[in-house]
Amino acid sequence: IESASSQRPSLRLTNTNTDAEGVELTFKKSATGADNDVIGTTFFIADNDADEPITYAQTSATIKDASDTDEAGQYVIQVTTSNGTTSNLRNALFAEGSPSANDVDVTIGHGSTSTTTIGGDLKVNSGNIYGKTDNDLLLRSDDDIALLLDGDNDGTSAVKITNGASTNVVVIAES
Numbered sequence: 001i002e003s004a005s006s007q008r009p010s011l012r013l014t015n016t017n018t019d020a021e022g023v024e025l026t027f028k029k030s031a032t033g034a035d036n037d038v039i040g041t042t043f044f045i046a047d048n049d050a051d052e053p054i055t056y057a058q059t060s061a062t063i064k065d066a067s068d069t070d071e072a073g074q075y076v077i078q079v080t081t082s083n084g085t086t087s088n089l090r091n092a093l094f095a096e097g098s099p100s101a102n103d104v105d106v107t108i109g110h111g112s113t114s115t116t117t118i119g120g121d122l123k124v125n126s127g128n129i130y131g132k133t134d135n136d137l138l139l140r141s142d143d144d145i146a147l148l149l150d151g152d153n154d155g156t157s158a159v160k161i162t163n164g165a166s167t168n169v170v171v172i173a174e175s
Contacts, residue, residue, distance in 0.1 A: 033066035056080045058089060065099035072097035081110065145169075 027040030
């Protein structure tokens with residue numbers, strides 16, 4: 001389907017039934033599945049300002065584990081990022097099911113300098129919130145007050161509350 005008109009072509013799936021079921025778009029691979037088989041991919045491609053086609057984003061669904069009764073899937077949303085010389089697709093969201101633990105692990109963002117913004121509250125139903133690999137965790141409120149949990153077992157572990165000028169208000173040092 002191709003068009004030179006604005007906002008065209010348009011593909012619309014409409015369900016006028018009054019029951020609770022909606023429209024479906026199905027990607028189906030019906031051959032015997034194997035680990036790491038790609039089930040389907042969607043590409044978002046546009047020309048850059050040099051008229052070169054660039055894949056700016058893509059999504060894909062993959063069979064992580066095809067073992068009977070231990071099936072697990074993987075879903076990835078990728079966006080293009082650049083280091084100033086080359087552009088590459090990077091994982092923006094990576095979700096992977098477990099073949100035996102009945103859980104889904106999700107990674108958001110790419111690289112330690114990525115920012116993840118949550119429009120509302122962050123709610124943790126169970127489990128832990130982890131900081132960097134050396135176990136530091138910094139919670140900051142508008143740069144006015146910060147809570148640092150430093151638990152890296154290097155003899156300097158502490159709980160610190162600081163104000164906007166980074167002055168310690170409360171320090172509980174490792175004993």
